[in-house]
Amino acid sequence: MTQRNLSSVEAVAPASAENAGAASASDTREAIIYRHRLPIRLTHWANVLCLVILLMSGLQIFNAHPALYWGNRSDAEQALLTIDSEVTDSGGLAGITTIFGQRFGTTGVLGVSRDSSGTIQRRGFPDWSTIPSPQWLAMGRRWHFYFAWTFVINGLIYLLYSLFSRHLSRDLLPSWRELRGIGRSLVDHLLFRHPRGDAARRYNVLQKVAYMLVVFVLLPLTLLTGLTMSPWINAAFPQMLTLFDGRQSARTIHFIVAFSLVAFTLIHVFMVVVTGLLNNLRSMLTGRYAIKPTSGESHDTQDGY
């Protein structure tokens, strides 16, 4: 067991009768380790709840003015993105999304969509993607700001715990040696070759880089760009306006970072599924995680996302 283990091995025991009689070394046996400690598990799931609600209430707020700009002003002719609707020649409604002047037909999802009762609606994002589902800016803001506070407090608890428990330095911070092997790790991931045995006890370098990026870049950026949209905070910290090149730029970055987090989550969940859904879920619910032996015929991959 090395210094860089995620956590101490709670029990190294044959997990099944088949494995009990297997050859010789301990790495042919399945080991159950205690992978995620309670504060990490709690803050992880609280973060899931907060981010889902923040995304969906954020889309509700975005729908009040479904367009993005750069700089301080929202000049219509300078929009980077607009989600709009048009009346078609046949008298129907078409959803049109324009990105950098390129028009895309997005009827059914963006611009024009049906609500849960089947009524056609002209709105940016569809009703199934927003909290609350009908157009209701005031309520969307209430949800957003409440869960923004919850997200920040939860994030602070996570950061303080990670710092003082050395979760950060031991498990998340990649070493220079690991970083040099990032190309190999990427190839391994693309070939669905995931670490087994002792190597599966810790995060691999791609995981470390991805988690560090989320924890120290993307999530803080959502907060900072969110605060930069506040005219009061602009007066208190005008340098934030300078940093993000204006209030509308901050709004655009806020939107891009939110969808970067959606992309991260899709990849994260995909990796969780392909490396052993139940084992990974168990490790984030109870902390216990099974390490598969390095040898053997099974192609069940695992990594622990």
Next chain:
Amino acid sequence: MTHKTGIDRRRFVARLLSGIGAVSLAGCDRLSQSEWFPRVLASVEGLNNRLHHAITPRDALAREYTEADLSPRFPSNGTRSPNSAAYRALANGGFAEWKLEVTGLVEQPSSYSLSELRQLPSRTQITRHDCVEGWSAIAKWKGARFSELLARVRPLPNARYVVFHCADPMDFSGTRYYESIDFDDAYHPQTILAFEWNDQVLPVAYGAPIRLRLERQLGYKMAKYIMAIELVESFAHLAGGKGGYWEDQGYEWYAGI
């Protein structure tokens, strides 16, 4: 595991997940409609307000821009032209008959004509207007410093809020727009009663004859078509009791965010 059961299982998981999603979403909508949950959500408004005031110097200025930054088109939001015969009559007369009544908890209840307001010490500022909907626009505003008006009417010690009563009817029942601010904002150097927009007499679309500029909060706080100003200890007795027309519809009274 056969191919067929794999597809069935995937379909089952997909249906399960979309089912959970629909139930959760319906749950969020039910919570939004409830009496108690929005009050829980709203509890952070006071937190935002107190934190923002704690970390910000009282006179910290909103950023001011240059002539080069002016929006080519400044949106007119909310009421664009008040639908009231009395207002139209005032507008047709160039607001010569208009008088701003200042009443309530003041030592010196007063009334000001437009030309009297123009003689008060003024301030000109090029600032960014941020709408709660998400857009921003930059314009130049000139108006009477609100602190100068307060110095003349002399607020009583128990006055806590300044209420702006406006000309624009918001529905058929005759509810008129109103707003309220506290004294931190009322005495802020950029708080003005604007009578000029981009070097022109304030157009009707932007709130003629005067509108409030409150540069550290969102657009809906900046009442247009102001007819009367009232200093009060509490706004609970006014209209919906939340201190403003949009506040009565569920928007935050503290609109610094």
